[in-house]
Structures are given as structure tokens and as C-alpha cells.
Amino acid sequence: MVQRPRADKAAVSAGVQKRYPEVWRRHTPRETVTNWLWVAAVALACAWSVSALDIEWAFFKDAHEQAIDLGQRMWPPRWSYLPSIVAPLVETIHIATLGTAIAVVFSIPLAFLAARNTTANGFTWALGRALLVASRSVNTVIWGLLFVAIPGPGPLAGIAAVAARSVGFLAKLVAEAIEEADRGPIEAIEATGAGTFQTYVVAILPQVMPVLIGTTVYRWDINVRESSVLGFVGAGGIGIYLYASINQFAWQQVLVALLVILVVVIASEAVSAWIRERIS
Amino acid sequence: MAAAPEEKQTESLERPLLAIDSLTKVYPGGTRALDGVSFAIRRPEVIAVIGSSGAGKSTLIRCINRLVEPTSGSILLGATDIVRLGAKDLRQARRRIGMIFQEFNLVERLTVMENILSGRLGSVSFLASFTRRYPAADVANAYAMLDRVGLAGLHDSRADALSGGQRQRVGIGRALMQNPDLLLVDEPTASLDPKTARQIMRLIRALAEEGATPALVNIHDVALAQGFADRIIGLKAGKVAFDGPVAELTPAVLTDIYGAEDWSQTIRRESEEETSA
Numbered sequence: 073m074v075q076r077p078r079a080d081k082a083a084v085s086a087g088v089q090k091r092y093p094e095v096w097r098r099h100t101p102r103e104t105v106t107n108w109l110w111v112a113a114v115a116l117a118c119a120w121s122v123s124a125l126d127i128e129w130a131f132f133k134d135a136h137e138q139a140i141d142l143g144q145r146m147w148p149p150r151w152s153y154l155p156s157i158v159a160p161l162v163e164t165i166h167i168a169t170l171g172t173a174i175a176v177v178f179s180i181p182l183a184f185l186a187a188r189n190t191t192a193n194g195f196t197w198a199l200g201r202a203l204l205v206a207s208r209s210v211n212t213v214i215w216g217l218l219f220v221a222i223p224g225p226g227p228l229a230g231i232a233a234v235a236a237r238s239v240g241f242l243a244k245l246v247a248e249a250i251e252e253a254d255r256g257p258i259e260a261i262e263a264t265g266a267g268t269f270q271t272y273v274v275a276i277l278p279q280v281m282p283v284l285i286g287t288t289v290y291r292w293d294i295n296v297r298e299s300s301v302l303g304f305v306g307a308g309g310i311g312i313y314l315y316a317s318i319n320q321f322a323w324q325q326v327l328v329a330l331l332v333i334l335v336v337v338i339a340s341e342a343v344s345a346w347i348r349e350r351i352s
Numbered sequence: 353m354a355a356a357p358e359e360k361q362t363e364s365l366e367r368p369l370l371a372i373d374s375l376t377k378v379y380p381g382g383t384r385a386l387d388g389v390s391f392a393i394r395r396p397e398v399i400a401v402i403g404s405s406g407a408g409k410s411t412l413i414r415c416i417n418r419l420v421e422p423t424s425g426s427i428l429l430g431a432t433d434i435v436r437l438g439a440k441d442l443r444q445a446r447r448r449i450g451m452i453f454q455e456f457n458l459v460e461r462l463t464v465m466e467n468i469l470s471g472r473l474g475s476v477s478f479l480a481s482f483t484r485r486y487p488a489a490d491v492a493n494a495y496a497m498l499d500r501v502g503l504a505g506l507h508d509s510r511a512d513a514l515s516g517g518q519r520q521r522v523g524i525g526r527a528l529m530q531n532p533d534l535l536l537v538d539e540p541t542a543s544l545d546p547k548t549a550r551q552i553m554r555l556i557r558a559l560a561e562e563g564a565t566p567a568l569v570n571i572h573d574v575a576l577a578q579g580f581a582d583r584i585i586g587l588k589a590g591k592v593a594f595d596g597p598v599a600e601l602t603p604a605v606l607t608d609i610y611g612a613e614d615w616s617q618t619i620r621r622e623s624e625e626e627t628s629a
């Protein structure tokens with residue numbers, strides 16, 4: 073083996089063609105087997121789920137008929153219902169907006185606490201991360217259920233629910249941006265004799281501003297959608313009307329509510345995309 | 353600190369402006385970047401620190417304002433030993449030391465004015481820096497500084513809209529807004545074209561002279577170092593291999609610092625170019 077390079081060199085200089093392999097494979101046979109084993113494992117997991125859920129396959133037979141039937145009961149939309157859901161619809165947007173605004177205020181200090189390069193010590197970092205996980209691991213509707221039990225039903229519970237869920241979402245993404253912030257300006261501001269918080273505000277905050285604005289607008293857009301179902305648990309907004317209409321089998325009203333929510337969601341997504349395109 | 357201005361004029365013969373003694377830095381990996389570096393600055397002069405990559409130039413400069421923590425030794429800035437300062441006193445000491453960087457290290461999304469004024473951060477409250485409301489005197493000085501470094505009228509431009517040379521001028525302005533007793537300059541021209549590099553070195557030299565501020569300049573370009581410095585310190589493997597006036601920099605010295613090479617084209621002949629402008 074040690075002699076190989078010399079032998080090759082001699083061969084080339086003598087004008088003899090080097091021999092290269094004619095077959096090339098991306099994966100070794102062992103890797104190929106491993107990959108297929110993973111595919112098999114996923115298939116097995118799916119099969120297990122289907123058997124465990126005890127699905128009533130007979131329901132599939134007339135599913136298309138049921139769908140058409142529901143469609144017929146929904147059509148035509150009862151537009152006379154529209155005026156009575158405009159106010160709750162506006163309330164839904166207000167819940168999303170206020171909830172997001174409160175979340176932004178709390179998420180900035182939390183992000184600095186949860187970012188490795190700005191947190192004070194291991195304990196504060198763990199605390200920051202724990203708060204992030206707590207906020208993020210609970211769905212907005214579950215937060216809604218909790219807050220309905222505390223300040224009572226109504227939009228206030230909805231605002232608190234939206235804020236509680238959004239804080240973690242915003243803080244996590246901002247914390248990641250803080251960790252990725254350019255070291256150079258931070259070093260330069262430290263070198264001027266600036267204090268720790270001055271460095272955060274002057275050298276780090278401007279660097280994470282695009283992420284902060286972008287994720288805030290994106291989160292607001294998500295919150296508009298999520299607020300529309302908060303009424304299901306009594307946390308204000310259009311959801312309560314949608315829920316009531318479903319319970320009364322007033323499908324023509326349900327369709328009006330769904331269409332109105334669709335319009336608002338499309339509009340909020342357009343606004344959010346437009347703003348995010350603009351920040352640099 | 354209050355005595356700083358007098359210090360510059362009267363104490364030049366007694367206490368050095370900066371005295372570094374047996375400065376050693378060993379990085380966690382075991383690399384001995386600085387190994388007993390000692391030298392003193394007794395008058396306002398421009399000192400070029402030369403040496404190959406990894407010789408410890410950057411570590412030396414960063415130890416002086418403790419962006420890098422020295423392992424042992426002392427750094428006396430006037431009467432203060434920077435190595436022994438606690439966090440609060442270190443911030444006070446850093447106010448007296450201006451630093452200029454190779455990559456400029458501006459806050460890109462802030463305006464030129466905000467970057468220039470950030471040199472005053474050590475002297476204003478948190479609230480003032482948060483709201484960007486600096487004292488009127490600082491603002492007036494900042495406008496004058498922009499004028500001096502050749503950026504008049506660009507105060508509202510964002511830093512990321514400027515060219516490399518202009519950004520370095522902002523970096524220089526920020527450092528000088530501190531009204532420093534010492535300038536640390538880390539490879540100021542390595543990211544610039546040769547012509548801009550000369551202009552920037554000329555500006556740093558002129559401003560150091562105007563403020564009677566000693567400047568310690570890390571620089572790769574030996575010809576540029578000879579053109580703009582009064583004194584050269586050569587580092588080799590973390591030790592001072594040469595310390596003397598520019599005129600004493602001979603091919604033998606360069607061979608000692610960098611290793612064998614033909615140095616005849618590198619060393620400047622005094623008559624060829626103007627020294628400074």
C-alpha cells in the first residue's frame with residue numbers, strides 16, 4: 073500500500089492509462105439497507121395507528137353523499153346573518169392585535185434571557201428556556217380554557233390566551249436571532265465602555281429588529297386565525313357565533329361565518345406578507 | 353481620569369502613557385499567544401505592530417482593553433492597571449481607549465450619526481442611549497467629527513449604505529468621539545484597496561497627532577507601517593522580536609520577524625514618497 077503512489081506515478085509517466093472504477097453508488101449496501109429499514113419502521117407505525125384507532129370504514133361508503141348533503145344545507149349563505157357577526161369579527165381582530173402587542177413587550181426581555189450570549193448565567197438561561205417551552209407547548213385554545221377560568225369568559229381571556237401562546241413563539245425566534253447576531257459590532261460597542269444593557273440596545277437590538285418585526289407580523293397573522301376559534305371556549309370573538317350556529321344546525325349561517333373568516337384571514341396574510349417584504 | 357489631559361503634557365518623561373509588563377495570554381486550548389510582552393509608550397506616537405499571522409498582534413491589542421482576558425502581566429494606562437479592574441472600573445477605563453477594527457464593526461442598520469455617537473455610550477445613561485438622545489455638546493462634536501473625517505452630510509445615511517473607506521471613517525470617528533488617551537487600531541486597512549488604505553492611515557496618523565493620542569496599530573503591510581508609524585514593534589511567536597524607530601527596520605530584522613525572504617522591494621526608501629499629509 074505504501075508503494076501505491078509511486079507505482080501510479082510511474083504508470084502515468086510511462087503513458088499507461090490509470091484505471092478508475094466503472095461503477096459508482098451514492099450509498100453503500102449497508103446504508104441502503106438502513107434507509108429501507110427506516111421506511112419500513114414508518115410504515116409499521118402507520119399500520120399500528122390505523123389498527124389502534126378502530127376506524128369505522130363503513131362511514132367512508134356514503135361520505136361523498138354526506139358532503140353533498142351538507143353543502144346543500146349550507147347553500148345559499150344566509151346573508152341577513154352578516155350584520156350580527158360584524159361586531160364579533162372586529163372583536164376577533166382586536167383580540168389578535170392586543171394579544172400580539174402584549175406578547176411583543178414580554179418576549180423581548182425573555183429572548184435576551186433565553187439567548188446563550190446575553191443571558192446572565194446558566195440558571196437564568198434555563199429559566200428563560202423553561203418559560204419559552206411552557207408558553208409554546210400549550211395550544212392557544214387550551215390557554216383560552218385556562219384564562220376563561222381566571223378572569224372569566226370574554227375577550228379579556230382571549231387576549232391573555234393569545235399573548236401567553238405568542239410570547240414563547242416570538243421570544244424563541246428572537247433569541248435565535250440574538251445568538252446569531254454579528255459579534256463585531258457587539259465587541260466594538262463593549263470597547264467604548266458601554267454597559268451591558270447599552271450594548272444590548274445599541275449593538276444587538278438593531279441587528280434583530282428585522283426578525284422581531286417579521287415574526288411579530290407573522291404571529292399576528294396566525295393569531296387572527298386562532299382567535300376565530302377562541303369563542304368555542306368562551307374567550308370572545310366570532311367563534312362563539314360559529315359554535316352556536318353549528319349547534320343549532322344553522323348551516324347557512326355557518327357558511328356566512330366561515331366565508332367572513334376566510335376573507336379576514338386572506339386579508340391579514342396579505343398585510344403580513346406585504347410588511348415582511350418591506351423590512352431589511 | 354480627571355487628570356488625563358495634563359498627564360499627556362507633563363508626565364511624558366515620568367510615568368509612561370502606557371506600560372505593558374510581562375503580558376502573557378494562554379488560550380484555553382493551550383496556545384500561548386502572548387509570552388511575556390513588555391514595552392512602554394512614553395510620548396504620543398504612532399506605533400505599528402507587525403508580525404506574521406498568529407504572532408499575537410490581535411491578542412495584544414485586545415488584551416489592552418480586555419476584549420480578551422490576559423492570563424498574567426500588567427497593563428498600566430496612566431496609573432490604572434487595567435488587568436486588575438473589576439467590571440465597573442473596566443468600563444470606565446475602556447472609555448479612555450478608542451478602538452478601530454479591520455471589519456469596521458459598525459452597527460450596520462443604524463445611521464452614521466448613531467454609530468458616531470455610540471462612541472459616547474460610556475458617558476451617557478441607559479435611557480439616553482435607548483432613546484438616542486445624546487447631550488447637545490456630544491451632538492455638536494459628532495457633526496464636527498463627521499466633517500473632520502470627511503463624511504459631512506452623510507449623518508442620516510445607514511452604515512450599510514456606505515463604501516468600505518467611508519465605513520472605516522465612521523469607525524475612526526466613533527473611536528475619537530471617546531476623546532481617548534490611547535487608540536487601539538486592529539488591521540485598519542486590510543479590508544480596503546491600496547489607495548483607500550493610504551488615505552485611512554494618513555487620517556489616523558493626523559488625528560492621533562491632533563489629539564496628542566498615542567496609537568497602537570496592528571498592520572500587515574510593512575511598507576504602509578514604515579510610511580505612517582514613528583516606531584515599530586515586531587512580534588514573533590508571542591514575544592517582542594523588535595522594538596525601535598522605523599529607520600532601524602532592516603532586512604535582517606524582517607527576516608528575524610517573518611523568516612527568510614527578499615526584502616529589498618519591501619523596505620521604503622525615505623526619499624521616494626511623502627511621509628504624511
